[in-house]
Each structure stands twice: as C-alpha cells, then as structure tokens.
Amino acid sequence: MRLLRTLAICLAATLPLPAAFAQTIDYARLDDRISRLAAQEDIVGLAVAVIDHGHIAFANGYGVTERGGTPVTDETVFRWASLSKGVAATEVAILADRHELNLTDTVSKFRTSLRLPGGGEHRATLEDVLSHRLGIVPNAYDTRLEDGWEAADIRHSLRSLKPLCPVGDCHTYQNVAYDTISEVVEDVTHSSYAEAVEESVFKPLGMVSASIGRNGLQTAPSWARPYSRRSRADDTQLKRRVNEDYYRVPAAGGVNGSILDLANYARAQMGLMPDVLSEKALEMLQTPRVYTSGEQRRMSSRYRGTVRDARYGLGWRIYKYGVNGDRVIGHRGAVEGYRSYILFDPEQDTGVVILWNSSSRRPNGIGFEVMDMLYSLPPQDWMEIDTPATGG
Known part of the structure; x- marks a missing residue:
C-alpha cells in the first residue's frame, strides 16, 4: 500500500x-x-x-x-x-464537520490541563485556542517546556499569569497552550x-x-x-x-x-x-x-x-x-x-x-x-x- x-x-x-x-x-x-x-x-x-x-x-x-x-x-x-499548528486545526475542522465537536465549545467541556487566569478556560472556545486568542503573554512558559517541564503541568500553571486582554480580544501566539488541542482530540476520539x-x-x-x-x-x-x-x-x-x-x-x-x-x-x-x-x-x-x-x-x-x-x-x-x-x-x-x-x-x-x-x-x-x-x-x-x- x-x-x-x-x-x-x-x-x-x-x-x-x-x-x-x-x-x-x-x-x-x-x-x-x-x-x-x-x-x-x-x-x-x-x-x-x-x-x-x-x-x-x-x-x-x-x-x-x-x-x-x-x-x-x-x-x-x-x-x-x-506548520503542525495547521495540522491540528485541520483535525479539529474535520471533527467539527462530522459534528463530533463545535468550534464554539469551551475548553472546559473537555478533559484538558489548560487553566487560564480568572478561570478563563470556562470562556475560551476551541476557536480561541486555535487562533491564539487566550489573552495571555505570547509564547507563555515556552522556557519551562525547554527546561523539561511536562506540558500538562505548564498548562495548569498558566492560571497564575496576569492577563493581557480578555479571552477572545487579542492575538498572542502560543505553543504550550495551543497544544491543549491534542488533549481535546484525544478526549473526543478516544485515541x-x-x-x-x-x-x-x-x-x-x-x-x-x-x-x-x-x-x-x-x-x-x-x-x-x-x-x-x-x-x-x-x-x-x-x-x-x-x-x-x-x-x-x-x-x-x-x-x-x-x-x-x-x-x-x-x-x-x-x-x-x-x-x-x-x-x-x-x-x-x-x-x-x-x-x-x-x-x-x-x-x-x-x-x-x-x-x-x-x-x-x-x-x-x-x-x-x-x-x-x-x-x-x-x-x-x-x-x-x-x-x-x-x-x-x-x-x-x-x-x-x-x-x-x-x-x-x-x-x-x-x-x-x-x-x-x-x-x-x-x-x-x-x-x-x-x-x-x-x-x-
């Protein structure tokens, strides 16, 4: 094949x-x-x-x-x-097209490790994650990833950050937070x-x-x-x-x-x-x-x-x-x-x-x-x- x-x-x-x-x-x-x-x-x-x-x-x-x-x-x-980010977004778009999730679903609907300032994970949607609109400092805690921290632990620690803007209001490019999508996909597909x-x-x-x-x-x-x-x-x-x-x-x-x-x-x-x-x-x-x-x-x-x-x-x-x-x-x-x-x-x-x-x-x-x-x-x-x- x-x-x-x-x-x-x-x-x-x-x-x-x-x-x-x-x-x-x-x-x-x-x-x-x-x-x-x-x-x-x-x-x-x-x-x-x-x-x-x-x-x-x-x-x-x-x-x-x-x-x-x-x-x-x-x-x-x-x-x-x-370019992996586009692949992740493509996977989510396919799942949304199959009605297995919605872009307007909040992060808190899924089993993920993301915690945002002021409980923002209850307001942030999948669309916000995939467009980098989580309201936190750009590339938040990438250095911790490079220091060997587990990604899930870093995402949990993001709640201690001071927000730059309300969720959905501004673009701040992310890596560790963006990878919340891998947890969403696993929760939905059970693989x-x-x-x-x-x-x-x-x-x-x-x-x-x-x-x-x-x-x-x-x-x-x-x-x-x-x-x-x-x-x-x-x-x-x-x-x-x-x-x-x-x-x-x-x-x-x-x-x-x-x-x-x-x-x-x-x-x-x-x-x-x-x-x-x-x-x-x-x-x-x-x-x-x-x-x-x-x-x-x-x-x-x-x-x-x-x-x-x-x-x-x-x-x-x-x-x-x-x-x-x-x-x-x-x-x-x-x-x-x-x-x-x-x-x-x-x-x-x-x-x-x-x-x-x-x-x-x-x-x-x-x-x-x-x-x-x-x-x-x-x-x-x-x-x-x-x-x-x-x-x-």
Whole structure:
C-alpha cells in the first residue's frame, strides 16, 4: 500500500498542466536560484515543491541531509515545526464537520490541563485556542517546556499569569497552550493524538512519510539532521541530538514529513481533496479571526510592503499579497535546527512549500519569488543571493 501511494504521488507530480493555464512560473530560473541558494554556507539541505493550478509541477531536493551525508530528495523527511499548528486545526475542522465537536465549545467541556487566569478556560472556545486568542503573554512558559517541564503541568500553571486582554480580544501566539488541542482530540476520539491525525489527515491525503514524534523522524529511510547557527560569528554547528522539547506539544510542533507530503497537504488546503477537507471545513480554517499587528510589522520590515493586512484564522495566517491584494494563506515554522514554510493562493490553486534543516531565514524568500512569478511582478532578490543577507 505504501508503494502504491508513493507511485500515485510521483505520477501527480509529473502530470502536465492543463493547456488552459499559461505557465507563469519560470521553473528553470527557480531551479537555478534555489541551487545557488543551496550552495551558501548557511544552508545544509532543503526541499521545495510548487503546486501550479492544482498540480505538483515541481518537487526537488537540494543539498544534503547532513554535512558529508546523502543528498536531500523529495522523499527526505524534515520536521515541520509550527506548520503542525495547521495540522491540528485541520483535525479539529474535520471533527467539527462530522459534528463530533463545535468550534464554539469551551475548553472546559473537555478533559484538558489548560487553566487560564480568572478561570478563563470556562470562556475560551476551541476557536480561541486555535487562533491564539487566550489573552495571555505570547509564547507563555515556552522556557519551562525547554527546561523539561511536562506540558500538562505548564498548562495548569498558566492560571497564575496576569492577563493581557480578555479571552477572545487579542492575538498572542502560543505553543504550550495551543497544544491543549491534542488533549481535546484525544478526549473526543478516544485515541492518541498521533493515531487520530494519522487516520483523519495523513492517510486520506496520501502523506506516506508523515508522522508525529521524534521516532517518526529518525526512523525514516532519509531524514535531515538539524543544524543551527548560534551567532553570526560562529560556524554553522550540528545539533547532533534532535531536540525533544516541542515534540512534547505535538499539536504545536510535532509533525514530520517530506516535501511531497507537504505538497499534498497544501493541495488539500486549496480545496482539491474535498472528500477529506470539505468546503465547510476549509471555511472554518481560512476565515480570518484576528488582525496580527506584530506579524504585519515583521513582514513589512523584511518584505517591504509586499504583504499586508496580516490576519490569523485557525492555525493559518492570511494576507493580501502584491499590488492587487490577492488573498494568500500560509504559515512559517522554526524549531532548533529546522525551518518550514507554506504559502498559497486558494483561488488559483497555486503555491509553494519549503522544508530545510538550518536556521537560515533566506529560504523563506523562495516563497516570495514564486508568488511574484505567479502574479507577474518584477523579480526581486528575496533569497538574498545577490544582495547582502539581513540576518540568519
């Protein structure tokens, strides 16, 4: 069965684009640009796929899985980091579509460890959790997770925080609190979170190497080892042990998979697999819930106004892109030694997904160069190959 699914994915990747669609993405230029990026010292390995009007038109690996190791391919497994949040939201949307829960259900309805200031868990809904509207300081107590605390104990301790705003009023990005969703899913499905996602998302979407947890990464036939740069002055250093911290919050950072897995997942988010993700489920996920001023400032500073009106749905960021304000949806992820990226236009069924095993931010620019091609915008050096890099 695994072989058959793999063959199906590879076939989809090689199918020609429909004649009705003029090719706007210059794949020869894109491949050359990424090859040049992969040769930079701050890059170890990366994988890139482009979905072009619904078809996986480009899926390549660059660089190596580790210094001196084997080449990255389109089947090499990476950590997805915070792209895991969209997977968690997708699982909840599927359960809501089946009427097994409601987005308006409060956290207190389920057996979870989340305790918020002033008993806020009795007011906070699943929608609030998935859109980061719990009213507490951003990334609350992530340092405790990194110090070895159990995630459930950290969630219980959140009640001692001073609220920044009433529940539902402001966006403050979370990891440990967000992972409350894994407890909700387990309570509803009566199975482990990993098993539930495997049955509802990974298998139906043909994500043949996707998994949750460190073991799923390290037992893959080809997997990327983590690298990180501690400072500008230091050489890129191998983190020989894959960090377990954020695997302990699987709904926030626990997913692994190949670039082909991520491309198929992106196709589903475009509405191309309605038997798995219905139009109703996608509306739940991709409807903006809150304006994210901090994200807008970051994107405006780095990408000079290319994206605006940054908002957050359920596990997804929503922007207006370019001079025409085309609606695009995406997310970024970063965990020690790995980064990830997804950006797509759901109206054109076109987008890009990227996975890499270093702390460089430059591969994010691949996404902008692809979207600029899609919208016929003037080319810019978003990968910072021909201009000085502005940061690692």
